[in-house]
Amino acid sequence: MKKTAHLFKALSEEIRLRILALLQDGELCVCDLMAVLELPQSTVSRHLTYLRHAGLVEGERRGVWMYYRLLDSGDPLARDLLRLLAGHLPLFEIIRQDRQALADYLADKKHNRCNEGANR
Numbered sequence: 001m002k003k004t005a006h007l008f009k010a011l012s013e014e015i016r017l018r019i020l021a022l023l024q025d026g027e028l029c030v031c032d033l034m035a036v037l038e039l040p041q042s043t044v045s046r047h048l049t050y051l052r053h054a055g056l057v058e059g060e061r062r063g064v065w066m067y068y069r070l071l072d073s074g075d076p077l078a079r080d081l082l083r084l085l086a087g088h089l090p091l092f093e094i095i096r097q098d099r100q101a102l103a104d105y106l107a108d109k110k111h112n113r114c115n116e117g118a119n120r
Helices: 002-010 014-023 030-037 041-053 076-091 093-108 113-118
Strands: 057-062 065-070
Touching: 002 041, 002 076, 014 030, 014 041, 014 057, 014 065, 014 076, 014 093, 030 041, 030 065, 030 093, 041 057, 041 065, 076 093
Parallel strands: none
Antiparallel strands: 057 065
16 A cells, blocks of 8 residues: 555656656656756655665666656556556647647757766
8 A cells, every 4th residue: 555655656756757758758868858957966866766675767877867658567556657657748738838849859969968967
């Protein structure tokens, strides 16, 4: 029961829902999420850590950056909730705006953009 409560707590924050929506199309670097959400690295990383502990995302370090993707969880509840969210989150204007901002950002992104962001 504690695991289920933790899962629902992870879904109780707007930023975390926005992150999950952005990850629905595939893996993203923390720098990508920072750019779209217009939040500092510490805030984005904190939310990603919460989602990781809830079993919703997994991350992989590459150089100085972490890359995250939705976790194809063995937990049927987490899997069902992610599928349900995939159908409902795009109905929100903020999600549509985030996805457009991500598309625009990725279209402009240079090869070393993430590495440059680490030096700011």
